[in-house]
Amino acid sequence: MSRWRDRLGRAVRRRSVQGGVALLLVSGWLATGIYTVPATSVAVQSLFGAVTDGAVPPGVHWWWPRPFGRVDRVEVTRTFSLGLGFKVDKTGETAGFDPVESRWLSGDTNILHLRSKVGWRISEPVRFLFRVDDPARVLRMAVGTAYTETMSAMPVDDVLTTGRLVLREQVRTRAQEMLDAWQVGIEVLSVNLESVDPPPVVLKAFQDVQDARADRERLVSDAESYANTTIPLARGEAEKLQHEAESFRIERMQAAEADADRFARLVVEHDRSPTLLEKRLYLETVERVLPRVKRYVLEPGNANSMPIRILE
């Protein structure tokens, strides 16, 4: 029996050493379960594959380490950007547009090249992580679809001019509706149209329409400025005519009155001595008239005689 006891005692001592080592290993393993969540993120904890907490707030936390537990951090405040229609090379998106990917049809079957930037964020981390395969690709498809559905009913001129805002808003709404219905866990923050251009081969014709629109404005404003100068001028001229008539009237009346006055005075004098006044008036007139002219005197009764020139 004592031999058994000895063996047992040795085993217990050995086991306590092994136990200490095991305890150390286990607590070391458990310590690796301490993790931090940055302020921009939330964490998703799962145990044996199942999510136990879908929104661990920022801070320091502990969770079962691998292989039992799992922690995924998700940057929920970050705005991600998705480009549609951009030319992509080794360095990423460039300034140009992809000739095929940027091509959409307008409702009046014009081809347009669109480049669009979509701002989005992860709104539901659990769905984003575990419910959808490649959510970013789903987003791309949803936005593309929203553009196709909206543009298919829009005239090209609206897309190029006044309808851009409507287009953006509709695309955002439609894309969000799809993503919500499919539970992708993405929120579309903004849809921007970086550029909308007609295909290069018909660009000139489109620009000419712009020029024509400007021409129309110019023609009209020229005509308006013509009207704006012509009418006041005419008004001035009309006023001038009236003024002239008025002053003619005044002059005419004054002249008439002056003549009447003078004649009235003459009549008074005439009433006193008619013959004398008439003679005087006659002679005064002759005095005034004759010095101005060439004068010839003919002998009486001889119309054919040479005239005598009496004064030069």
Add this chain to the structure above:
Amino acid sequence: MTKLYLLLGAIVVLVGLACLSPFVVDETSYSVVTRLGRPIRTYTEPGLKFRVPLIDQVTNIDSRMLLTEPPATEYLTLDKKNIIARSFVTWRVADPLRFLQTVVVRDTAEQRLAAVTGSELGSAFGAAPFDALVSTEPAHMRLDEIVDGVEQRVRATAAREFGIELVALRLERLAFPQQNEASVYQRMRAERQRIAKQFRSEGEEQALKIRAEADRERSHLLSDANRTATEIRGRAEAEAATIYADALGANPDFYKFVRTLEAYEKIIDKDTTLVMPADSPLMKSLLEGPPAGGIVEAPHPPVQRSAAR
């Protein structure tokens, strides 16, 4: 001793086997447990599960929503127009067992879905005129309706045949085939030219209207003013005439005489040549002196006007 070691050995083997028993069903997948090839259990909830080691096999099937993009395909519409449609399908496995029995893996499922989608789109487009797909006329436009119809039919097929739940089927893009592009560009150009022309002629029309209106206004203003001026002048003449008439009524004959004298002054200028008979009263007075009886006779005009030089 031998017994003890056998016992220990058995325990080790059992523990080893027990370690093979638990398995994890992940959040992103379903697990189907088959015993000797025969499915016995399907796990759709994640967590730690157990199986009988060695004879039970676990197959994981993706439970997430998946996206499949069939290749862009050219279709013919009812009015024989070609159009390229790029569609996509989002789907997830609804019945893991059925999925496993019919299509087995994702690749096969995607190929089947693409084929069904392609043929359903083909028949839907073939029954619709082009302007039901792309049109600015709301009465013709039925794109949403058409796609919804295709979605429903593909959904039914997928559920029935593959154990797949179709989440959505949509058209990501519509385009013209390359061989039609030149004519599309030609049409776009012609359309632009027409619009540009219209803008310019509209501008000319409006400008002409504005100018004509201005000219009309101008002549209206001027003719009004002319009429008023003429009236004023007329009235002035009439008033002057009244004044004259009032004044001259006192002695009309005398007025006639005075006016005649004034008229001479105006008529005769420096280019006039006067020829006077020597016996005219003016000359007579000069040559003969005053007559004995004085000048009593009424004066009469002594001058004759000859032709101006």
